[in-house]
Amino acid sequence: MILKKIVLLPFIFVALHSFAQEAVPVKSSVDEDLRTYPVLWHQLSPEYIALCYQAFNFAQANLEKELEKQGCCRKLAIVTDIDETVLDNSYSEARNIVEGKSYNFKDWTAWIDEASATAIPGAVDFLRWAESKGVTVFYISNRTPRDIPATVKNLKNQNFPFADEEHMLFLADGSTKEPRRAKVAEDYKIVMLLGDNLNDFAECFEVKDNQKRRDAAVDMRQEWGRRFIVIPNAIYGEWEKGIYDYKSGFSAEDKANMRRGKLKVNP
């Protein structure tokens, strides 16, 4: 028995050593840590799951009330964003971090083509429930039109309703979603909008200034958790661009200074 253990020890050591090698990140830097923490929060924290269910529970309760109020004549629709609203792409960012890469279009496109994003907790059940009540779902996303087949495949394999080309309104003339919302509103009454970025809800948020966007969020205080349902996303977002004043090309040091400069140390 002892002999067996002695014989096995080198193999155990080699196995542990290779595991340790795999677990060691490619490189470690301030920038990498900045990107790792929100992905870990998204992938590991129960609070993230709870917030998603909370959002979709509010959505269902409010839609139920809305349906009681509606007359018989107008077709109803929900408009939803896709990324980090109904599909979870955190794996793509995790891969970039582990491989020492920044976000890039080539890897993002390859990720979309994999069609392996998972559903955000609560999203499928809510949208299926809405479908059962006769509400149509439109997916307004800034994915590109070439991404439609892979996205439909992904939404279908996650069991989302209305997963077909007709219900996908992808990036067309500019990133604003307002014309696409208006297109849906020609034939439907939009009773609810779902998103992780405030630009998913209304044009008034499409301003390049976080303070103005925050002021608009306050002005819209009656809508949150009612007609506008927000899904948490700490990994990326419009707000992040605001930290760097919507400019790029800064060094890591400059960016660190800009981040520190934006901290409020007094109320």
Ligand SMILES: [Mg+2]
């Ligand atoms: Mg999104």
